[in-house]
Amino acid sequence: MKARSKRLMLVGGGVALLFAAVALVLSAFQQNLVFFHTPTEVSEGKAPTGKTFRIGGMVEDGSIQREADGVTVRFAITDTARVIPVTYKGTLPDLFKEGKGAVVQGRLEGGVFRATEVLAKHDENYMPPEAAHAVEQAQKAAQTLSQ
């Protein structure tokens, strides 16, 4: 029994140490583990603006504009606090919509983000179209009430 509890201490202690070590490493590399930066981080200069990076947020309502050439799109990405204007040349994913999440990859050039890749970000909500419609109606009703 003595040898067994000694082994239990060894295995338990080893695993605990390992978890602690990994937690430290992960918190040290926090910045490198994020897939995208928020518009607020970008405007505060926390994003690696010198090279290609990603910005994630919502596509601002009413911001999508197509250029005359038909392939260039202008829109703005926001985290409700800050807004970053984006230009992109290429096809957009189906789920890319105003008011929905998106992640853009590219570089910042003179205040405008020139995207080379646009990804749509889906949220964790799954609902049938009727329910989505009902939610929309309820939100509209709430807005009119508050006005």
Place this chain on the structure above:
Amino acid sequence: MTNPERGRSLLRFAAPQNFYPLAGRLAPWFAASAVVLTAVGLWLGFFVAPTDATQGQVYRVIFIHVPAAWMSMFIYLVMAFWSAVGLVMNTRLSFVMSQALAPTGAMFCFVALWTGALWGKPTWGAYWVWDARLTSQLLLLFLYFGFIALTRAIEDPRRADRAGAIIALVGAVNVPIIYFSVQWWNTLHQGASVSLTKAPSMATTMLTGMLVMALASWAYTLAVVLWRVRPMILERERHTEWVGAELERAAKLSQTAGGRA
């Protein structure tokens, strides 16, 4: 344990000669439940559950993707558990259990990555991105491969068991990283729709279908692992008396079956 009599009777199955017939008796039941649950789950998922408001039909991949991803993480934790038990208690069966689980875990891990890629293209616009969730899940697949390769590569079963147990325990660190990655860091992968801490953010029929499929994957795993563990036990215990008797009985059975045919 409050009831020593009952405790002893359950611990009895830690002995290979008792577990072997138990596994053989239980496996068909789990297999049958897996078939029924999969049929019900897929029917709910593909015919009963409504389409998703934003994604349309493509969301239906969750009925396979989510249970597979859950299972791939859970199986690794179970492997780590049995490895720890084996290291501490020096029980023969524990290491065999964790080795029998590995191929099924790897299969679920692959299914989760593959279905996720198929979903990612139409939804995100990319099959693969290197975000924290996807990368740590890929690491899990490599851990499974590493575990399987290492335990198969070492001839001496005692050394193979120990080496595998260490990979299983070290790799277990990755499982909470996968699970919490969507909370800790900005990821492209969405957060959990179903968790213990909040109400699920999906329609009820969708949720039911997904949970039935999760139960189906549990039943499947139990059936396959119990079947896989039986020949492994026989091989490990081949020098013991009970295996000799068991093989003799099996040989006699097949002889009478052959005579009849």
